[in-house]
Amino acid sequence: MFHSMCRRYTPIILQVVWILCTISTCTTFTGNGTTSGIKDIFLGRCAEVKSGLVNPQLNQQELRSKNCTHLWELFYNAFTNTYPCNVTSEAFDEFVEEASVSTPPNKTLLWDGWEMYDTVRAYANEAKRRVPLSYLFTGYLINLLIFCGQEDSPGFNYDVCPDWEECGVGVGPMDGFWAAASRQFGRHANGDIKLLLNSNRPGGSFHTANSYLAEFELPNLDPNKVTRLDIYLVTFLGETPGDTCESGTIPELRRRLSNKGIHYECIEQPREILHLLCADNVEYEECQFTSSAQTTFSDSMDNAILIL
Template sequence: MPFQNSSTRIRQHRLILTGIMVLLVTLVIAVLVVVLKPRSKGATGSEVIQWKGKGTTEHLHEIILGRCYNYIATVNPELRDKDCLQIWELFQKAFMYKDPCSATEEDYQPLMDLARHSIPCNKSLFWSTTNDLVHRYTKADRGFLTLEDTMLGYIADGVTWCGDLSSPGVSFKSCPKWTECESNPSSIYWKMASKMFAEAACGTVQVLLNGSTEAGAFRDNSIFGSVEIVNLNPNKVSKMQIWLMHDIDGPQSETCMGHSIRKLKEILENRTISVSCEDNYRPVQLLQCTSNPDHTTCRVCS
């Protein structure tokens, strides 16, 4: 009988151990199923959403820091006391490990305050749908400054970024375009930087518009129309000069007498800012002629 009791106890112990092992295996399988189960597009977590825009630019950290140091060393040495390391820290803090559609002005305000600087009077040059041409012009004539010539514009021009709730805190696969969600980090950044640029303007300001676009040279839903115009200070800005450019071989969809230009003039005059408009401002047109020097428009005696 003692032998049988011992054998019984051994079998019981084996049954208990087997039961524990089965339970543990079941729990492990259950956990793996939950973790590895594909999540739907509408699930919480930005990593599962495929946005239409490009993902965060590779080496963004090095790009922002490098541009900042170059800006204060060669572009605008008067700002050499700006702390580029702190600028990067505030930049990344504004969007990293955050939902890419929940950016706020409060996220970027510390960065805006740190990078803020003055703009000389009569030097502010605004633009809309003339990106390439306006920056070719400011490179040729250093007497004018666009938003992209300010510190905030210079460090972020041409790069993309957005956050992700999971590690590494940014999405390299895709980021939302401005049309996908209003509160994406890039949109909030550029709207705030544009507002600051407009608020800093003084004296006579300029705007380079595209008279060859079918949608109209001035659009009130553009950054220029919805942010910059409304934030010009009439007590500081006395006049706006409109340079309405047409493609050398393109259509002249609108002139200075066009509907959208009249609308822009009305908005400015209602804010007690005087306006002038010139079709194909010659110094800018000469830049266009470098690509098509034999065109009749480009002849000296045309």
């Protein structure tokens, strides 16, 4: 009886599964599930920024007007109770706009490529030197959190979420949020901007596809607000330089900036970044300028003593 029922209903079951797979693309996700305690983390970060403990350069009057509970509700409603790959960046537009605060002038820091993340954070110096998106109010609330929804209760999926770009660039909960936030970050950038790129990034320093920089930030830069953009082309210690300001993928970046009317300069291995890289790696040959400086100082002191 059981086997005959199985044979009878199997085509119907397969048909239903096929319909569900057509609607949701039947994607198998490989990322971790939603961060445990995400609401508490979100609200805690919101209160932390509003208190002025994070990036005190942000406009405090603007921050005081933000309602953390309301922001959480906008964020939550953007992606929960929904199949992850059906979430677009536009779903986060209301949250991103409501959380928007002014970007401090002459502080914007752009970058691309995960291998640059630690260098970007070190250079930003907790937003004292430069302000990447992760230190603006919107980015700080969400940075490094994992999140996605599901159609069933409780609305969050705590077991598995799409990994980066598994739904497509700028599609899905996390990709969608960062696409919406990156568009706004580009629109609000003003004054002197720095852009950090890895000269040896696989595929070239400047990626024209699958890149939040190329697809969401650069297209939204306003030449009436941006006075200058410095391309900092970084080569990590012990590596041979890859792309240069004149070769590889950088000429395409320069062309796009020129077409937008953005004034720029390209600097290979800028010394301020090199000093940061050398701080914990003085044994590298590229870092021996410190020894030269010490030698010069010692020689000057010897000459001073001889004169005396």
